[in-house]
Amino acid sequence: MNITLSINGARIEVDVPPRMTLCDALRQKLQLTGTHIGCEHGVCGACTIIVNGRAVRSCLMLAVQASGATITTVEGLAHGDDLSPLQAAFRRHHALQCGFCTPGMLTTLHALLTEEPYASEERIRDVITGNLCRCTGYIPIVEAALDAREAYQRSRESAPL
Amino acid sequence: MKVTPAVNTFVGRPVERVEDLRYLRGKGQYLDDLQKEGQWCGAVLRSSVAHGRLVNIDTKAALDIPGVHAVITAADLPSVIPTIPFRRPNPTIAPYAQPVIAVDKVRYVGEPIAFVLADSAEIAEDALQFISVEIDTLDPIVDWRASENGATLLFDSTQTNIASVFEARSGDAAEAFRAAPYVRRERFSVQRHTAMPMETRGLLAEWDEATSHLTVWGAAKLPFFNRRAMAGMMGLQETAVDYLELDVGGGFGARGEFYPEDFLVAFSAKHFKRPVKWVEDRREHFLAIAHAREMEAELEIACDLDGSILGMRGTINVDIGAYVRPNGMTPVRNVTQFIAGPYRIANLAFDGRALVSNKTPAGTYRGPGRFEGCFFCERMIDLAAKDLNLDGVDMRRRNLLTQADMPYALATVSPNDGFAETACDSGDYRTTFDQCLNEFGWQEKSPLNGQCIDGLYHGIAIGNFIEGGAAGPRESAKIELERDGSVSVYVGSSGVGQGVETIMSQIAADALEISLDRIRLFHGSTSNLKEGFGSYGSRGTVMGGSAVLVAAKEFLAAFQDAAAERLRVPSDQVTVEGGVARTRDGRSVPLIEIAALELISREATYHGSKQTYTFGAAAVHVSVDPKTGRVNILDYVTVDDVGRVINPLTLHGQVVGAAVQGFGGVFSEHLQYDSSGQLLVGSLADYMIPISTDYPHIRAISLEQYPSPNNPLGAKGAGEGGIIPVGGVVVNAIASALRSFGVEPRSLPLTPPHIWQLIQETKS
Numbered sequence: 001m002n003i004t005l006s007i008n009g010a011r012i013e014v015d016v017p018p019r020m021t022l023c024d025a026l027r028q029k030l031q032l033t034g035t036h037i038g039c040e041h042g043v044c045g046a047c048t049i050i051v052n053g054r055a056v057r058s059c060l061m062l063a064v065q066a067s068g069a070t071i072t073t074v075e076g077l078a079h080g081d082d083l084s085p086l087q088a089a090f091r092r093h094h095a096l097q098c099g100f101c102t103p104g105m106l107t108t109l110h111a112l113l114t115e116e117p118y119a120s121e122e123r124i125r126d127v128i129t130g131n132l133c134r135c136t137g138y139i140p141i142v143e144a145a146l147d148a149r150e151a152y153q154r155s156r157e158s159a160p161l
Numbered sequence: 162m163k164v165t166p167a168v169n170t171f172v173g174r175p176v177e178r179v180e181d182l183r184y185l186r187g188k189g190q191y192l193d194d195l196q197k198e199g200q201w202c203g204a205v206l207r208s209s210v211a212h213g214r215l216v217n218i219d220t221k222a223a224l225d226i227p228g229v230h231a232v233i234t235a236a237d238l239p240s241v242i243p244t245i246p247f248r249r250p251n252p253t254i255a256p257y258a259q260p261v262i263a264v265d266k267v268r269y270v271g272e273p274i275a276f277v278l279a280d281s282a283e284i285a286e287d288a289l290q291f292i293s294v295e296i297d298t299l300d301p302i303v304d305w306r307a308s309e310n311g312a313t314l315l316f317d318s319t320q321t322n323i324a325s326v327f328e329a330r331s332g333d334a335a336e337a338f339r340a341a342p343y344v345r346r347e348r349f350s351v352q353r354h355t356a357m358p359m360e361t362r363g364l365l366a367e368w369d370e371a372t373s374h375l376t377v378w379g380a381a382k383l384p385f386f387n388r389r390a391m392a393g394m395m396g397l398q399e400t401a402v403d404y405l406e407l408d409v410g411g412g413f414g415a416r417g418e419f420y421p422e423d424f425l426v427a428f429s430a431k432h433f434k435r436p437v438k439w440v441e442d443r444r445e446h447f448l449a450i451a452h453a454r455e456m457e458a459e460l461e462i463a464c465d466l467d468g469s470i471l472g473m474r475g476t477i478n479v480d481i482g483a484y485v486r487p488n489g490m491t492p493v494r495n496v497t498q499f500i501a502g503p504y505r506i507a508n509l510a511f512d513g514r515a516l517v518s519n520k521t522p523a524g525t526y527r528g529p530g531r532f533e534g535c536f537f538c539e540r541m542i543d544l545a546a547k548d549l550n551l552d553g554v555d556m557r558r559r560n561l562l563t564q565a566d567m568p569y570a571l572a573t574v575s576p577n578d579g580f581a582e583t584a585c586d587s588g589d590y591r592t593t594f595d596q597c598l599n600e601f602g603w604q605e606k607s608p609l610n611g612q613c614i615d616g617l618y619h620g621i622a623i624g625n626f627i628e629g630g631a632a633g634p635r636e637s638a639k640i641e642l643e644r645d646g647s648v649s650v651y652v653g654s655s656g657v658g659q660g661v662e663t664i665m666s667q668i669a670a671d672a673l674e675i676s677l678d679r680i681r682l683f684h685g686s687t688s689n690l691k692e693g694f695g696s697y698g699s700r701g702t703v704m705g706g707s708a709v710l711v712a713a714k715e716f717l718a719a720f721q722d723a724a725a726e727r728l729r730v731p732s733d734q735v736t737v738e739g740g741v742a743r744t745r746d747g748r749s750v751p752l753i754e755i756a757a758l759e760l761i762s763r764e765a766t767y768h769g770s771k772q773t774y775t776f777g778a779a780a781v782h783v784s785v786d787p788k789t790g791r792v793n794i795l796d797y798v799t800v801d802d803v804g805r806v807i808n809p810l811t812l813h814g815q816v817v818g819a820a821v822q823g824f825g826g827v828f829s830e831h832l833q834y835d836s837s838g839q840l841l842v843g844s845l846a847d848y849m850i851p852i853s854t855d856y857p858h859i860r861a862i863s864l865e866q867y868p869s870p871n872n873p874l875g876a877k878g879a880g881e882g883g884i885i886p887v888g889g890v891v892v893n894a895i896a897s898a899l900r901s902f903g904v905e906p907r908s909l910p911l912t913p914p915h916i917w918q919l920i921q922e923t924k925s
Contacts, residue, residue, distance in 0.1 A: 040442060043845040098410045100358075
């Protein structure tokens with residue numbers, strides 16, 4: 001089946017089998033392998049991408065369901081050569097070790113902080129309960145998100161939603 | 162050329178990681194991200210029966226599916242089915258080795274029976290259900306007592322289900338117990354759980370017919386050993402095989418050992434002359450990755466009335482699952498050798514017995530045998546302190562090793578698997594203990610012990626641990642000057658997500674006195690070096706880093722010689738500093754200039770078989786809800802001394818991350834089986850690893866007061882220490898909190914229902 005969607009700012013047309021999940025389509029059809037598959041049953045959150053502004057598990061969605069959607073994957077977060085403020089905060093706080101859960105953490109937190117740039121520590125912690133990390137113990141991930149809030153607050157002020 | 166900064170500019174600093182730049186952009190290259198032109202995808206048909214005789218396998222219907230190319234079973238392999246080699250052989254384990262595919266018998270749910278090759282993973286997985294397998298079931302053994310009983314033997318060629326017994330001895334335990342004024346006997350157990358990295362396992366293999374060369378992508382942990390194993394099993398020269406590392410989504414001791422699928426993937430690639438890729442799914446991972454930790458200990462402690470520990474002895478029965486895997490004996494050996502941990506106990510006698518059962522074979526998981534041993538020992542000390550009416554803090558301090566005891570020989574273990582004798586290397590173990598008490602605020606928190614506040618019972622506890630590092634015998638590194646003046650560093654240590662590129666680059670940059678951005682780091686892959694070992698047993702930094710130092714010394718000597726020739730003076734009249742060679746009369750030539758003229762390449766090996774011992778203490782404050790059995794970790798403080806800190810950022814990450822894994826093992830992670838040998842968990846929804854809201858209150862402090870005398874870096878390794886003390890201190894704190902009920906937990910996991918039940922039992 002042919003579907004058309006916008007991914008990381010580019011309009012893309014792709015032919016996918018009806019049973020193909022969105023994460024498989026991104027990885028196998030579009031070579032966007034930054035989106036990782038950790039469980040294929042919607043628990044680990046590694047495959048999280050942003051669909052029409054909301055963090056979504058791409059392993060629980062069929063590719064055909066994404067027809068017409070606007071999607072951001074981890075590959076679409078950096079600003080050109082520079083890391084985004086959230087990515088830079090992750091590096092500064094050592095919020096990643098093996099890097100496998102990181103794309104899902106980044107997309108989840110990017111969606112959250114875009115919508116709620118003043119999210120509390122408790123809120124941040126609560127939102128990433130849907131993303132499993134086996135390396136860091138989560139503490140530096142929460143610290144990184146708190147640190148990145150200011151950049152989201154600034155961009156909210158300069159471009160009110 | 163810029164003059165580079167002085168020595169030790171990078172080591173010890175919280176350098177942001179090099180590898181993060183690609184991980185954060187989604188540009189990492191993990192196994193499943195790799196595709197090869199014309200590749201076939203594999204799927205493994207696994208036994209659904211725990212124990213039985215294979216009667217028939219019919220693959221016809223599967224082969225009829227469009228897109229399916231082949232189905233491999235034992236019948237398709239050479240007449241003698243290869244078994245997986247042991248990393249550390251010992252005299253009795255040979256009959257318990259795992260064949261790469263089930264022959265005649267299946268011995269655990271999940272054991273590979275057939276391997277389907279198809280155009281895509283989806284087709285291969287679809288085909289699995291069209292293979293019909295006939296199995297005559299046999300009685301399954303699902304616990305160590307049934308295994309010991311031996312009424313059913315797993316291996317027809319043996320007389321016993323006990324694959325090996327490790328004996329650890331020190332002093333004269335029998336005499337110490339005879340003479341002791343106080344003795345207590347206890348039974349403790351730890352449940353089966355495992356590493357559960359976020360990336361499942363996978364491999365891609367390609368056979369090049371023209372050069373008769375096998376390449377395997379997806380290497381981790383110990384690529385060189387696996388290459389040797391694979392070459393032997395395939396009847397190839399070692400140099401005809403390469404194991405290549407990609408990015409690795411977590412190891413924790415379980416990933417990267419030689420698994421049955423390694424052979425099936427590589428054999429298929431060679432047999433069909435096609436690239437073959439296999440990636441495990443999560444449900445499969447639960448059945449196929451090495452399990453760990455399942456053991457029961459029956460222990461005795463002997464003390465003087467002042468709290469001096471005179472001896473410990475006992476038997477630890479370890480359920481190792483269906484086969485002895487390459488490193489399956491490591492936890493068994495470790496638990497016997499390390500139960501006494503950081504304490505000066507002169508008389509020890511432990512037997513660690515490895516018993517086979519019809520469950521997934523066991524291997525190592527971060528802190529193998531040490532997490533369990535520390536739990537046993539710390540529980541025992543608290544119970545003894547209560548009996549003797551002593552303060553647990555005083556009793557521990559009295560028995561902790563001090564610098565005067567160093568080097569302190571641990572119990573000698575037989576059979577000798579390479580680690581029979583080892584000694585703690587340096588340190589006054591009271592320093593981390595005292596600092597931990599201070600940081601934790603032991604004095605202030607003590608009055609809370611056993612108090613009920615707003616319906617929650619509070620308890621605190623502290624315990625000590627040692628972490629063995631620097632597993633020998635050697636490690637290699639190569640340093641090469643590139644044309645553009647940059648330097649390529651190759652090291653045998655492998656990357657499992659711990660930041661090896663950054664850490665080794667820091668060490669190399671300091672040793673070569675050049676800036677970090679001029680170094681490119683390559684690790685792990687067998688194509689880099691003639692010989693290497695890898696990253697396991699907290700050895701990556703210590704052994705690999707020391708190898709980098711040795712190679713750097715030789716590289717700089719070669720640079721000095723090359724520069725002297727350019728400057729037309731004898732080599733001893735040239736000094737090298739900051740990447741520049743200078744004569745006494747002020748002439749100079751920088752490394753970058755030599756780079757354009759000649760290739761300097763030096764490969765060197767660091768030899769070292771003396772282990773290092775990071776030591777430390779952990780303290781915890783818990784509250785327990787008696788109505789639900791739920792425990793909250795209100796504060797957790799760990800203080801360790803790692804000898805030398807290379808990167809405080811990554812070190813801190815190791816310690817905190819490991820501690821949280823430890824909490825998972827204490828409270829929620831359980832690979833539970835039913836009486837027929839079926840694994841009862843199959844998803845991350847029912848195997849509960851910690852989530853972000855579970856354990857937010859962790860503080861970790863690392864010291865470097867006692868460098869190791871056993872290596873030039875002074876480093877001791879730090880990958881495992883964070884997890885080792887968790888069980889012991891947490892359970893002791895829960896016991897303290899619930900002392901008014903008389904609850905004394907002896908087995909993990911301490912799920913809320915388990916704690917609630919313990920409370921109910923004491924009430925009735």
